[in-house]
Every structure is written in C-alpha cells, then in structure tokens.
Amino acid sequence: MSWQAAAWLMLGGSTALLFLGLPVALSFLVINLVGALLFLGGEAGLTQFARNSVGSVASFSLTPIPLFILMGEVLFHTGLAVKVIDGVERLIRQVPGRLAVVAVVAGTVFSAISGSTIATTAMLGSLMLPVMLARGYHPTMATGPLMAIGAVDMLIPPSALTVLLGSLSGISIAGLLIGGVVPGLVLSLAFVIYIIARVKLNPSLAPKTAFTEYQGWQKLRPFVQYVIPLVSIFAVVVASMSAGWATPTESAAIGAFFTMLLAALYGALSVKNLVAALRGTAAISGMILFIIVGATTFSQILSFSGASNGLVELISSLGLSPLAVLAAMMLLLIFLGLFVEQVSMMMITLPIYMPLVAKYGFDPVWFGVMFLICMQLGLLLPPHGLLLMTMKGVAPPQVRMGHIFQAVLPYIAMSLLVLALVFFVPAVALWLPKALL
Amino acid sequence: MQRLENAYGRLLEVLALAGCALIFGMTLMICADVLLRNVRIVPGMVGLEWANEISEGMLYLVTVLTAPWLMRQGQHIRVDILLRAVPKPLGWAMEWVVDVLALACCAAITYYGARAALASWKAGSMSIKTLITPEWWLLSVLPVAFLALTIEMLFRMRRLWLGPRAPRDDAVSTG
Numbered sequence: 001m002s003w004q005a006a007a008w009l010m011l012g013g014s015t016a017l018l019f020l021g022l023p024v025a026l027s028f029l030v031i032n033l034v035g036a037l038l039f040l041g042g043e044a045g046l047t048q049f050a051r052n053s054v055g056s057v058a059s060f061s062l063t064p065i066p067l068f069i070l071m072g073e074v075l076f077h078t079g080l081a082v083k084v085i086d087g088v089e090r091l092i093r094q095v096p097g098r099l100a101v102v103a104v105v106a107g108t109v110f111s112a113i114s115g116s117t118i119a120t121t122a123m124l125g126s127l128m129l130p131v132m133l134a135r136g137y138h139p140t141m142a143t144g145p146l147m148a149i150g151a152v153d154m155l156i157p158p159s160a161l162t163v164l165l166g167s168l169s170g171i172s173i174a175g176l177l178i179g180g181v182v183p184g185l186v187l188s189l190a191f192v193i194y195i196i197a198r199v200k201l202n203p204s205l206a207p208k209t210a211f212t213e214y215q216g217w218q219k220l221r222p223f224v225q226y227v228i229p230l231v232s233i234f235a236v237v238v239a240s241m242s243a244g245w246a247t248p249t250e251s252a253a254i255g256a257f258f259t260m261l262l263a264a265l266y267g268a269l270s271v272k273n274l275v276a277a278l279r280g281t282a283a284i285s286g287m288i289l290f291i292i293v294g295a296t297t298f299s300q301i302l303s304f305s306g307a308s309n310g311l312v313e314l315i316s317s318l319g320l321s322p323l324a325v326l327a328a329m330m331l332l333l334i335f336l337g338l339f340v341e342q343v344s345m346m347m348i349t350l351p352i353y354m355p356l357v358a359k360y361g362f363d364p365v366w367f368g369v370m371f372l373i374c375m376q377l378g379l380l381l382p383p384h385g386l387l388l389m390t391m392k393g394v395a396p397p398q399v400r401m402g403h404i405f406q407a408v409l410p411y412i413a414m415s416l417l418v419l420a421l422v423f424f425v426p427a428v429a430l431w432l433p434k435a436l437l
Numbered sequence: 438m439q440r441l442e443n444a445y446g447r448l449l450e451v452l453a454l455a456g457c458a459l460i461f462g463m464t465l466m467i468c469a470d471v472l473l474r475n476v477r478i479v480p481g482m483v484g485l486e487w488a489n490e491i492s493e494g495m496l497y498l499v500t501v502l503t504a505p506w507l508m509r510q511g512q513h514i515r516v517d518i519l520l521r522a523v524p525k526p527l528g529w530a531m532e533w534v535v536d537v538l539a540l541a542c543c544a545a546i547t548y549y550g551a552r553a554a555l556a557s558w559k560a561g562s563m564s565i566k567t568l569i570t571p572e573w574w575l576l577s578v579l580p581v582a583f584l585a586l587t588i589e590m591l592f593r594m595r596r597l598w599l600g601p602r603a604p605r606d607d608a609v610s611t612g
C-alpha cells in the first residue's frame with residue numbers, strides 16, 4: 001500500500017470515526033486494529049498490538065497526570081479553592097472593573113495549584129459571575145475574564161495536559177511545565193490591563209460599587225492564612241524539580257501529598273471528600289490514559305506504514321521556509337481547535353509534527369509552548385470552545401450565548417498576540433526553563 | 438435484565454474504587470521514595486528502588502480498571518458536533534453504528550489480548566527490570582478489562598434501545 005493510501009486510512013479514518021461520535025480512545029483503537037492487520041503482519045501484528053497497549057501507559061513519565069489532577073480535585077472538594085478568591089479580593093483596592101480584575105488574579109493564583117481548566121472556569125463562574133451581574137457588570141465584562149483566565153490554567157503548572165503533551169511528543173516535561181509560566185503570566189497581565197482600560201473608556205460596563213475595605217491584619221489574614229500556604233505547593237513542585245531532588249514525575253507526587261497535608265492541617269480533609277477527590281481524579285485521568293492506550297500504537301503504525309515519513313518529505317519538498325512551516329502547523333492547530341478537543345488535537349497532529357520539528361531543528365520546548373497556547377485558544381474559540389459551554393452551563397439565563405461569544409473575542413485576540421510574541425521572541429518561552437533547569 | 442445491569446454497574450464501581458486506592462497508594466509510595474532518597478532517615482536505605490516500576494504497573498491498572506466504569510458513566514470523551522447537527526433520529530442511528538464498531542473493537546482486543554497473554558505464559562516470558570516478574574501478570578489484565586468493556590457495550594446498546602431516539606449526552610472533554 002502506498003504511503004498516501006496509508007495516510008488517508010490512518011489519519012482520515014480516525015478523523016472520520018471521531019466525527020461519527022465514537023469515543024476518542026476507541027476511534028484510535030479501531031484504526032489500530034485495521035492498521036495492525038495491514039501493516040504489522042496480520043494476526044501476529046494484532047497480538048503485538050495488544051502487547052503494545054500494556055506498554056503504552058505503563059510509563060513512569062505519565063504518572064503526573066493523575067497526581068496533578070488529584071491536587072486540583074482535593075482543593076475543590078475540601079472547599080479550599082474558595083478561600084483563594086477571598087484572600088485575593090481583600091488585597092485589591094478600587095480599580096476600574098475591580099471584580100473582573102479580582103477574578104483574573106484569583107484565577108492566576110488558582111492556576112498555580114490546579115491542573116483543570118474546566119474546574120477553574122466553573123468555580124470562578126459559579127462564585128463570581130452572580131456577584132458581578134448583581135453589581136451591574138455587563139454580561140460581556142462579567143464572563144470574558146472568567147473564561148480567559150480558565151484557559152490560562154493550561155499554561156501555568158501544574159497542568160495534566162502539559163504532561164501529556166510532553167509524554168506523547170518526547171519534549172522535556174519539566175521544560176514544558178516551566179516554559180508555560182511566562183506566557184501564562186503575560187496573558188494574565190494583558191487581561192488585567194485590558195479590563196482596566198476598557199472600563200475606563202466605558203465605565204458602564206462595570207459600575208463602581210462600594211466594597212468593605214479591610215485594614216491591617218484583617219486585610220492580610222486570608223491571604224497569609226490560605227493563599228500563601230497553597231501557592232507554596234506550586235513552589236515546592238517547581239523547586240523540587242529544578243533543585244534536582246525529584247524528577248517532574250516525583251514532584252507531582254510531592255505536590256499532591258502536600259495538598260492533602262495542607263487540607264488536613266486546615267481541618268478540611270475528611271474521608272468523604274478525599275474519596276470524592278480520588279473518584280474525580282480516577283475519572284479524568286482514566287479517560288486521558290485510555291486514549292493514550294490507543295494513541296501510542298497509532299503513532300507507531302503510522303510511522304511503520306511510511307505515512308509519517310511520506311508526509312514529512314512531502315512538506316519538506318514544498319520548499320517553504322522553516323518559519324512558514326511552523327506558522328502553518330500552528331494555523332492548522334488553531335483550525336482544529338474549532339472542532340476538536342485538546343487530547344485529540346495532540347493525537348492527530350503529533351505523529352506528523354514531531355518529525356517536522358526534528359527535521360527543521362525547532363527548539364522542542366519553544367514548539368511545545370506554542371502548541372499549548374494553540375490548545376488554550378481552542379478552549380475559547382466559538383462556536384464549540386469548551387469553556388464557552390462551561391460558562392453557559394454555570395451562567396444565569398440572562399447571559400445569552402451571544403454575550404459569551406462577544407465576551408471572549410478580545411481575549412482570543414490577546415492570546416493570538418502572545419502566540420505571535422512567543423513565535424517571534426522564543427526567549428519568552430525559553431529563558432525560564434534555561435534559567436531553572 | 439435490569440437487575441443484572443445494576444449488579445454489573447456495582448461491580449464496575451468496585452473496580453473504579455480499586456483504581457482510586459491505587460492512585461492514593463501511588464502518591465504515598467513515590468513520596469516515600471523521594472524522602473528516603475534525599476533524607477536518609479532509614480540507615481542503609483536509599484529510596485525504594487522498585488517504586489518507579491510499581492508505579493508504572495499501578496498506572497496501567499488504573500487505566501484498565503476505570504475504563505469500563507467510565508463507559509457506564511458516559512465519560513469516555515468524544516466529538517459530538519455531527520451528532521448534534523443532524524436530526525435526532527439520524528443521530529440515534531449513528532450511535533448504533535458507533536456502538537457496533539466499539540463492540541467489535543473491544544471483543545477483538547479481548548481475543549488478541551488473551552492470545553498475547555497466553556503466548557507469554559506458555560513461553561515463560563519474564564519482564565526483567567528492577568523487579569523480575571512474569572510478563573503475563575500485566576498482559577492478562579488487558580483481556581479481562583476489555584471483556585468487561587465488551588459486556589458493558591452490550592448493556593450500553595440495551596440502554597440506547599430503551600432510551601429516547603436521540604444521541605446520548607456523553608462527555609466531550611477531559612477539562
């Protein structure tokens with residue numbers, strides 16, 4: 001079979017099955033069965049495929065996935081997540097669009113202790129959206145910052161999807177985790193500046209309302225009592241990784257353990273909420289890991305069939321400059337983000353993208369951070385962006401889908417600008433990993 | 438049949454709880470390894486050298502133990518854009534196509550997984566890393582898990598038949 005036919009079968013077949021509605025993991029497994037039969041030597045190939053399935057997830061580099069998810073789940077189920085908002089709110093003085101600014105800052109802090117974008121958006125949306133709307137905030141000013149900062153969660157470690165990207169692509173997981181920090185913080189800062197500027201230009205978007213200004217210790221108490229200890233988990237994770245005491249995998253376990261320990265010290269951890277957190281962790285990590293079972297063999301068969309090489313050679317023969325190829329890769333990712341969720345985006349593109357990264361000599365961490373920004377964009381792109389749906393799910397009925405689409409547009413523009421910034425100034429993504437690792 | 442389906446659901450719950458216990462155990466084990474390696478609190482003990490390998494096995498078990506339970510919960514993510522775009526009866530018909538494909542896939546992996554495990558057992562293949570263990574120990578879990586998935590697919594098709602003539606509301610993202 002020609003490589004073109006193999007590529008159509010493997011890439012086209014899996015995409016068709018995905019859009020038919022077959023679960024992502026099974027879409028890859030079905031195509032793997034066909035691929036193993038055709039390219040791995042018939043029945044022997046099918047038996048080998050079953051054997052490969054075990055090896056695909058029995059990998060130490062994947063253990064941070066459940067462990068990072070566990071950190072976020074413990075914080076939600078013990079109620080500690082809510083304390084972060086309180087701690088941040090008391091510190092922020094009267095600025096235009098104050099509550100939206102509070103949401104962005106609290107969301108950034110929360111990103112550093114949770115690895116789930118949906119959970120962050122849902123929590124901020126359910127807690128802060130009703131308050132903002134009640135104080136006269138326009139629905140676009142109330143919902144936009146919450147969705148945008150939820151998406152940033154993917155860039156700031158801990159992030160389970162970053163670990164998955166590193167594991168599937170062979171890019172340094174520690175490099176990716178640390179490489180996402182600066183672009184994530186740049187985005188958060190851009191959001192704050194945008195909110196303040198927008199409300200200054202049009203104060204009716206976020207009317208100035210009275211709030212209790214605490215003084216002295218009362219102002220600092222929730223920040224010192226909750227935010228600093230919780231953020232110290234982030235410091236422990238990054239420090240243990242960069243000091244060489246623990247591998248990225250082991251630092252995830254340390255982070256999860258410290259989260260449980262802190263929750264216990266606050267008296268917030270019970271058997272009931274620990275089991276709830278573990279169930280949530282088992283569900284999210286189980287679905288990600290099951291996809292990996294199919295995806296790993298998929299990449300192997302794609303490579304074995306000659307399709308990967310054929311596609312790479314075809315792209316190379318077009319005579320495009322390396323940066324044009326890279327730009328086309330990012331545009332394709334953004335396009336995929338319109339329809340496909342993040343794990344599938346990785347599965348479909350990485351088997352072709354990584355040989356191109358090697359061929360053109362792109363820095364893998366630089367490439368990986370841009371990949372993460374494109375996936376983060378995918379969460380926000382209308383009409384199917386996942387965080388748009390999450391926001392609609394927690395918003396009161398007066399917030400219409402049109403408000404949500406309109407609200408997210410400036411934040412999409414800012415994310416595209418940051419993507420362009422990382423594209424043209426790689427140091428934005430690379431200097432921190434180089435300094436720490 | 439409904440009682441059988443409920444009883445099977447409880448079995449899947451037990452498997453998922455075992456997955457939860459494995460995640461908890463894995464966290465504690467890796468931390469103990471890091472602690473013992475960096476702070477020599479037990480004389481002569483420099484970490485748990487087998488911790489990485491056991492973690493790998495635990496991760497695999499978490500994956501296969503939770504897979505049938507996630508299928509029952511409708512939490513194996515999928516892309517449902519097309520299913521939502523077409524008329525409901527057509528979406529329902531597409532669900533049948535998808536279910537038949539999934540059932541055949543799970544049954545095939547059960548069969549070939551069993552063959553791989555059996556061949557490994559017969560050949561006496563060993564996994565030689567830090568620990569030396571028979572390879573079939575891990576291989577044999579795969580066909581059991583996919584058998585559980587195959588059975589769950591049958592119950593899932595039954596629910597589709599008895600339910601409304603429309604696509605299901607399954608999960609669409611890992612978040």
